[in-house]
Amino acid sequence: xxxxxxxxxxxxxxxxxxxxxxxxxxxxxxxxxxxxxxxxxxxxxxxxxxxxxxxxxxxxxxxxxxxxxxxxxxxxxxxxxxxxxxxxxxxxxxxxxxxxxxxxxxxxxxxxxxxxxxxxxxxxxxxxxxxxxxxxxxxxxxxxxxxxxxxxxxxxxxxxxxxxxxxxxxxxxxxxxxxxxxxxxxxxxxxxxxxxxxxxxxxxxxxxxxxxxxxxxxxxxxxxxxxxxxxxxxxxxxxxxxxxxxxxxxxxxxxxxxxxxxxxxxxxxxxxxxxxxxxxxxxxxxxxxxxxxxxxxxxxxxxxxxxxxxxxxxxxxxxxxxxxxxxxxxxxxxxxxxxxxxxxxxxxxxx
Numbered sequence: 001x002x003x004x005x006x007x008x009x010x011x012x013x014x015x016x017x018x019x020x021x022x023x024x025x026x027x028x029x030x031x032x033x034x035x036x037x038x039x040x041x042x043x044x045x046x047x048x049x050x051x052x053x054x055x056x057x058x059x060x061x062x063x064x065x066x067x068x069x070x071x072x073x074x075x076x077x078x079x080x081x082x083x084x085x086x087x088x089x090x091x092x093x094x095x096x097x098x099x100x101x102x103x104x105x106x107x108x109x110x111x112x113x114x115x116x117x118x119x120x121x122x123x124x125x126x127x128x129x130x131x132x133x134x135x136x137x138x139x140x141x142x143x144x145x146x147x148x149x150x151x152x153x154x155x156x157x158x159x160x161x162x163x164x165x166x167x168x169x170x171x172x173x174x175x176x177x178x179x180x181x182x183x184x185x186x187x188x189x190x191x192x193x194x195x196x197x198x199x200x201x202x203x204x205x206x207x208x209x210x211x212x213x214x215x216x217x218x219x220x221x222x223x224x225x226x227x228x229x230x231x232x233x234x235x236x237x238x239x240x241x242x243x244x245x246x247x248x249x250x251x252x253x254x255x256x257x258x259x260x261x262x263x264x265x266x267x268x269x270x271x272x273x274x275x276x277x278x279x280x281x282x283x284x285x286x287x288x289x290x291x292x293x294x295x296x297x298x299x300x301x302x303x304x305x306x307x308x309x310x311x312x313x314x315x316x317x318x319x320x321x322x323x324x325x326x327x328x329x330x331x332x333x334x335x336x337x338x339x340x341x342x343x344x345x346x347x348x349x350x351x
Contacts, residue, residue, distance in 0.1 A: 001026070001037070001040060002054070003051050003054050003055055004076075006018055006020075006026055006037065007076050007079070007082065007097070008079065009028065009037065010028055010097070010099055011076075011079045011080055011099065013028065013030055014030070015028040015029055015030045015099065016029050016030070016032075016098065016099055016134065017029040017096060017097060017098055017099070017134070018096070018097040018099075019034075019094075019095075019096050019097075020043060020048060020051055020094060020095045020096075020097075021043065021089065021094045022043050022044065022045050022048050022089075022090075022092040022093070022094065023042060023043065023092075024036070024042060024043065025037055025040040025041060025042055025043065026040050026043065029134075031271055031275060031276060031277055032134075032269065032271055032277060033271075045092050045093075048092060048093050048094070049093065051095070052064075052086060052093055052095065055074055055084075056086065060072060060086070064086050064087075064088075064093070068087065068088045069085065069086065069087040069088070070085070070086050070087075071083070071084070071085050071161055071162050071179075071180075072084055072086075072162050072180075073100075073162040073163055073164070073178075074097070078102070079102075080099055080100060080101055080102050081099075081100045081102065081164075081166070082097045082098060082099060082100060083097070083098040083100055083162060083164055084096070084097050084098075084162075098134075100138075100164045100165060101165075102166070104142050104143065104146045104165050104167070105139060105142075105143050106143055106146070106147065107120075107143045107144065107147060109143075110136075110139065110140065110143055110279065111278065111279065112140060112143065112279060112281075113281060113283060113313075115263070115283055115285070115313040116140070116143070116144055116265075117147070118313070119144055119262065119263055120144050120147045120148045120151075120152075122224050122262055123199075123222075123224060124219065124222045124223055124224050124260075125219060125224055125225070125260055125261065125262030125263075125286070126215070126216070126219040126225050126227070126257070126260045126261050126262055127144075127224070127225070127226045127227075127262045127263050127265075128226075128227055128228070128229055128237055128261075128263070128264045128265070129141050129226070129227075129228050129265045129267060130228065130229045130230065130231045130232070130233075130234075130237050130264065130265070130266045130267070131230070131231075131232070131266055131267040131268055132230065132232075132268070133230065134269075135267055135268055135269045135279075136267055136269050136279055137228045137267060138164050138165070138204075138228070139165075140265070140267060140279070141202060141226050141228070142164070142165040142167075144226065145158075145167065145200065145202060145226065146165075146167060146170075148172060148200055149167060149169070149170045149171060149172040149174065150170050150171060151171060152171055152172060152199075153171045153172060154171075154172050154173075154199035154200055155172065155173050155174075155175070155196070155197055155198050155199050155200070156172050156173070156174045156175070156198070156199070156200045156201075156202070157174075157175045157176075157177065157193050157196055157198040157200070157201050157202070158174070158175070158176045158177065158201075158202040158204070159177050159179070159183070159186065159189045159190065159193070159201070159202065159203055159204060160176070160177070160178055160179070160202070160204035161178065161179035161180070161186075161204055161205070162178050162179070162180075163176050163177075163178045164204075172200075175196065175198075177189055186203070186207065186208075186210065186211040186214070187210035187211055187213070187214045190203065190211065190214035190215060190217075190218055191214055191217075193218060194217075194218060194221060198218075198223055199223065199224065200223065200224045200225075200226070201215075201218050201223055201224070201225045201226070202225075202226045202227070203215045203225065203226070203227040203228075204227075204228065205227070205228050205229075206227050206228070206229055206241075208244070209244045209245065212241055212244055212245075213245070215227055216241075216253070216256050216257065216260065219260040220256060220259070220260050224262075225260075229241075231266070232266060232340050233266050233282055233303070233317070233340060234264040234266060234282060234284035234302055234303075234306065235299045235300065235302040235303055237264050237266070238257065238264070238294055238299045238302065239299055241253070241257060242254055242257070242297075250297075251297075254294055254295050254296075254297055255295055257294055258291040258292070258294040258295035259291070261286045261290070261291065261294065262285070262286055263283065263284060263285045263286060264282075264283075264284040265281055265282070265283050265284075266281065266282040266317060267279055267280070267281050268280045268281075268317065268338045270321070270324065270330050270334050270335070270338050271330065271334050272329055272330055273328065273329060273330060273331060278324055278329055278330060280317055280320040280321050280324060280338065281315070281317065281320050282306065282315065282316050282317040282320070283306075283313060283314050283315055284302065284305075284306050284314055285309075285312050285313050285314055287305070287309060287312050287314075289301075289305050289309070290302065290305055293305065303316070303341075307319075316341070316344065317338075317339065317340060317341075318339055318340075318341050318344045318345040318348055319348060321335040321338060321339055321345060322335065322345060322348035322349055325349060332349060335349070
């Protein structure tokens, strides 16, 4: 197959990813599971080179040769867009493609919790969506941003690497900035954002101390900031943010974070009975008890606060998984495979 045929297959099969690696046939991921493309042979180095040159210009090929890896986005006619990472492995080229739908889904079409609508009404604060790679963090944030775009006249600024969903202005105006093309530094782009009269800011990923510090400053100066982290729970997210700072700054950072935090959502996509996947969530909202535990460095209390604060819109991942089991949407085995607190899940399933 030519590359366009493989990308078309990805769209037709409603797959999420395509992998091109020398030594194995092309592989796609459907509902979280990998499978080889039927009737395709093992990729050779020459075939891989032909694939790369079919969708990468000389500038990107030069970056790949110099840096051994490069991130960028790729438009595919009217079918969709792809986030692409080209890289080297064992001395040969490889590439991974992530499908990004052209149409931004809504909060309701994704069956996200009703509290997500509430997050879009906030005028300021820090909303963190966390979880492993490939579990829909960017899609959930895009749904919230587009709801803001639909109902509020604000300036939304996104900083991404690369740009994923393309937003079209509705009530809002939107500036989308891409690392490499529109800025050379996450922290510089975030500092510059403060001079761009934003109301809502998306930080595609908080990767290091400088980016986290700059994102906190943007939230602290009265803006609504959305960001992602690769953490498993709300308590782990708070610890990760605080721990990137030098020890002498950590008390100050806890104070900053306690004042700006709006919510932490930890998300997992779980295989559903009958096909597809459903999103399970741990949700922590910024109640006084949560803010106090962050400020005083008592993050070990966050899990128990979440368990006992359902009236504030909070719930644990295990409660979300157990709810899907009781509604017949996922199997017990699937719930256990995605739980981070198996004993708590087992207690909920025995009720």
